[in-house]
Amino acid sequence: MLYQITHTTTYEYSSSVTLCQNLAHLTPRETAEQHCRRTTLLIQPQPAVLSSRMDYFGNLLTFFAVQEPHRTLSITASHEVEVFPRPAIDLAQTLTWEAVRDRLRTNRDAVSLEAYQFTFPSRHVPYSTELADYARLSFAPGRPLLEAVLELTERIHRDFEYDPKATTIATPVSDVFAQRRGVCQDFSHLQISCLRSLGLAARYVSGYLRTMPQPGQPRLVGADATHAWVSVYCPDVGWQDADPTNNVQPSDKHLVLGWGRDFEDVSPLKGVILGGEQHSVGVSVDVAAVGK
Numbered sequence: 172m173l174y175q176i177t178h179t180t181t182y183e184y185s186s187s188v189t190l191c192q193n194l195a196h197l198t199p200r201e202t203a204e205q206h207c208r209r210t211t212l213l214i215q216p217q218p219a220v221l222s223s224r225m226d227y228f229g230n231l232l233t234f235f236a237v238q239e240p241h242r243t244l245s246i247t248a249s250h251e252v253e254v255f256p257r258p259a260i261d262l263a264q265t266l267t268w269e270a271v272r273d274r275l276r277t278n279r280d281a282v283s284l285e286a287y288q289f290t291f292p293s294r295h296v297p298y299s300t301e302l303a304d305y306a307r308l309s310f311a312p313g314r315p316l317l318e319a320v321l322e323l324t325e326r327i328h329r330d331f332e333y334d335p336k337a338t339t340i341a342t343p344v345s346d347v348f349a350q351r352r353g354v355c356q357d358f359s360h361l362q363i364s365c366l367r368s369l370g371l372a373a374r375y376v377s378g379y380l381r382t383m384p385q386p387g388q389p390r391l392v393g394a395d396a397t398h399a400w401v402s403v404y405c406p407d408v409g410w411q412d413a414d415p416t417n418n419v420q421p422s423d424k425h426l427v428l429g430w431g432r433d434f435e436d437v438s439p440l441k442g443v444i445l446g447g448e449q450h451s452v453g454v455s456v457d458v459a460a461v462g463k
Contacts, residue, residue, distance in 0.1 A: 172423045173208075173462040176250040176379055178397070179455045180440055184447035187240040193442030196377065197248040198223075198231040200427050209251040216241050230429030230437060246440065251461075254423045257412075260317060265405050268316040272370040274406055286404040289372040293432035295344070296363045296375075302348060306365035316371075320403050320413055321420070323365060327358055328418035340434060355416040356434050359399040362415050363433070372404035374430045376412065377437040381424040381458045395456040397439055402430060426458070 178197065199207040214221070218235040226232040237244065266274075275287050292298045309322040330351060337352035344364050347357045359375055366373040380398040400414040400421055412421040429437040 172254050172381075172460055174250075174252050174254065174379075174381065174426060175457075175459045175461045176252060176426065177247065177455075177457045178249075178379075178439070179245065179247040181246075181453045182244040183451045183453075184242045184244075184444075185449040186446060187242055188237075188244070188444045188447040189240050190236070190238055190445040191241075191244065191442055192236045193234070193246075193440060194438075195233040195235070195246065195248075195440050196226075196230055196429050196437045197233065197246070197439055198428070199250050199252050199378075200230055200429050202427060203255075204257055204423075205252055205254045205427060207250060207252050209249075211249045213245075213247045213249070215243075215245045226429075226431075226436075228429065228431045228436060230431070240446075252426055254426055256423045257421070260408055260411065262317040262321065263315050265315045265317045265408060267313050268310050268319050268369070268371065269312070271316050271404070271406060275370065275372055275404070283406075286372040286410075289374045289404065289432065290367055290370060291432075292364075292367065294435050295340075295360050295433035296367060297344065298368045299345065299348075299364050300368070302344070302361065302365045303368035305348070306369055310369060316403070316405050317408075317411055320366070320411070323362060324401075324413040324415045325418050327362055327415040331358060331361075331415075333416065355399045358415040359401050360433060362401045362413070366401075366403055374402050374410070375433045375437065376400050376402050376427060376430045377434070377439070378428045379426040379456065379458050380414075380417075381426075381460060395458045396454070397428075397456060398425070399434070400425065 198210050216237050219238040220236040223233045310319045332352050334352040335354050338357050344360050347353045363373040402410045402412045405411050431437045
């Protein structure tokens, strides 16, 4: 599938901002399953400083600084991305989850070490005995890893309610688990915490999801949103994705921006400002299929 993506973020300030410095993860990542044909980043006011580099996890990170007074800041990222269907995996033929856990602990080849770093807790994804116990309902002894992961994905989708008013980025995973409500980043953090608490390697994936209107309804331009899901390491077949918000295995409708330990590593935008007082932020995302 070929997609045209437009992602606009607008900040409005009650008084002038004299300086802002920002980091943006807004460039789709090149992977075996997707190719970014074209990408542009339009920033108003025009930044005095603009540079890009690869971050620690291999995502393209853009730094920009606006050094003139402004009360509105607009960032529009536009992409043309080709996404390929992912090959089917025989879930029953993957290693048992205990074998994967033990291999991560003992193997010291480059691939295993790269995955091993995603077994540790991070700022938004702590170890949790409570979540390990929740996960073990799916992780029976000797069960193939991906079978267990997808059952856990289905259970989170069934047990938790999507509620954009229930949480903020600062809401701890323990609170999400207790209230059984949240959004995609919450459900992703929760599933990653489950997996890492069992000694498995899981990372947070940031990107976009093509959404479809209800039958008979027009597609609303700009009504999509950024999305998040989970990727778990399985030796011999590599990283495999799961989307607990929608209970699906991502394929050619999920588009990757980047990945890291949790949301903090791949936040689409973050920065600091001087001045501004009160502010509001508006986000518009449009994901349109334009061909095959």
